[in-house]
Amino acid sequence: MKILVTGGAGFIGTNLTRYLLMQCNHQVVVYDKLTYAGNRGSLSDLENHPGFQFVQGDVCDGDLFASVLEQHRPNAIMHLAAESHVDRSIDGPEAFIQTNVVGTFKLLNAAKSYYQQLEGADKDRFRLLHVSTDEVFGSLAMDAPAFCESTAYDPHSPYSASKASSDHLVRAWQDTYGLPVLITNCSNNYGPFQFPEKLIPVVIMKCLRSESIPIYGKGENIRDWLYVEDHARALERVLDRGQVGETYAIGGDNELTNLELVQQICSLMDELRPRSADGKSPEDSRYSSLITFVTDRPGHDMRYAINASKIKQELQWAPLQNAESGFRQTVKWYLDNSIWLENILSGGYQLERIGGVNVQS
Numbered sequence: 001m002k003i004l005v006t007g008g009a010g011f012i013g014t015n016l017t018r019y020l021l022m023q024c025n026h027q028v029v030v031y032d033k034l035t036y037a038g039n040r041g042s043l044s045d046l047e048n049h050p051g052f053q054f055v056q057g058d059v060c061d062g063d064l065f066a067s068v069l070e071q072h073r074p075n076a077i078m079h080l081a082a083e084s085h086v087d088r089s090i091d092g093p094e095a096f097i098q099t100n101v102v103g104t105f106k107l108l109n110a111a112k113s114y115y116q117q118l119e120g121a122d123k124d125r126f127r128l129l130h131v132s133t134d135e136v137f138g139s140l141a142m143d144a145p146a147f148c149e150s151t152a153y154d155p156h157s158p159y160s161a162s163k164a165s166s167d168h169l170v171r172a173w174q175d176t177y178g179l180p181v182l183i184t185n186c187s188n189n190y191g192p193f194q195f196p197e198k199l200i201p202v203v204i205m206k207c208l209r210s211e212s213i214p215i216y217g218k219g220e221n222i223r224d225w226l227y228v229e230d231h232a233r234a235l236e237r238v239l240d241r242g243q244v245g246e247t248y249a250i251g252g253d254n255e256l257t258n259l260e261l262v263q264q265i266c267s268l269m270d271e272l273r274p275r276s277a278d279g280k281s282p283e284d285s286r287y288s289s290l291i292t293f294v295t296d297r298p299g300h301d302m303r304y305a306i307n308a309s310k311i312k313q314e315l316q317w318a319p320l321q322n323a324e325s326g327f328r329q330t331v332k333w334y335l336d337n338s339i340w341l342e343n344i345l346s347g348g349y350q351l352e353r354i355g356g357v358n359v360q361s
């Protein structure tokens with residue numbers, strides 16, 4: 001298959017592109033605007049792969065997107081391009097409405113025209129997979145059952161509201177125009193190539209720089225964490241075997257409070273890159289001594305959790321990594337690839353910008 005991946009230079013897109021090319025032998029055309037969150041360097045090892053092509057473009061540019069579909073004639077589109085950081089959506093929601101809502105609308109219109117002129121087997125197998133988030137479902141009480149495909153939408157932040165809007169548009173293009181779509185709603189991802197404004201790479205970076213590790217409120221907010229390659233496997237499985245028009249909730253069965261998560265990362269750092277004792281007490285030489293609690297952000301959802309039974313039962317998917325193996329692999333990756341982090345930071349992104357506030361997805 002030839003698959004067009006929007007947002008393929010971002011965190012999940014980079015891992016997905018690599019998975020589709022290397023593990024599944026698909027061809028991939030990445031379509032990405034290269035915003036601050038997109039990094040072509042993350043794909044540099046793929047540049048000479050015969051199945052890989054890159055187009056720099058904005059999903060809001062419907063004409064360009066339509067011409068790229070005409071030129072490359074993909075069998076499927078996986079739509080990941082988005083503004084994805086909740087804190088940024090609070091500071092400046094407009095970019096989120098543009099890319100996540102208007103951009104998805106433009107993409108749907110171009111995909112509809114392209115689909116309508118396909119014929120035969122090409123038409124039968126064409127799919128548009130829209131990659132969304134569990135944040136569209138809102139916040140769960142501590143004892144409430146986990147989100148599933150039939151949970152009512154209740155978004156609270158500009159980010160989650162914009163993603164919810166895009167999900168509704170995608171469904172409308174299926175119901176109204178017969179576009180063959182699939183939607184996934186996934187929990188928090190972690191792993192290699194995540195932009196260092198999100199919690200896990202921030203914690204690792206702060207540890208490496210011996211700077212305080214900021215946690216919102218008391219660190220009690222709960223998220224479900226999924227290793228990014230497990231998400232990539234789930235997306236490929238949905239594209240390959242999912243029922244057109246269906247939604248699949250994807251999660252890692254790995255609920256942790258933010259404080260528990262940060263403590264786990266700090267313990268792995270203690271083991272893999274011990275801090276110099278340098279006259280400190282044993283307690284103070286542990287990375288967890290860097291943790292500080294900062295004022296909570298507005299509208300901070302308390303808990304997300306995913307019931308992934310449907311994709312497990314119907315599509316025989318399950319995560320391969322558990323928390324221990326996934327977090328260990330992730331910390332090792334950032335330690336082995338600190339040059340990647342430094343390159344991103346030296347590209348004009350100031351660490352100070354992250355400190356204190358911009359730290360959680």
Ligand SMILES: NC(=O)c1ccc[n+]([C@@H]2O[C@H](COP(=O)([O-])OP(=O)(O)OC[C@H]3O[C@@H](n4cnc5c(N)ncnc54)[C@H](O)[C@@H]3O)[C@@H](O)[C@H]2O)c1
Pocket residue numbers: 006007008009010011012013031032033034035036037038039057058059060079080081082083084085099103131132133134163185186187188189190195361
């Ligand atoms: N990260 C998570 O934990 C998570 C969980 C569930 C769902 N998702 C969804 O998965 C998708 C990818 O998330 P991510 O964490 O990789 O995001 P990211 O911010 O790391 O990457 C987004 C990518 O989209 C590109 N992009 C942004 N605006 C664009 C535009 N107008 N046109 C073309 N490209 C544009 C960026 O350059 C970047 O490469 C998003 O749709 C997000 O909502 C993310």
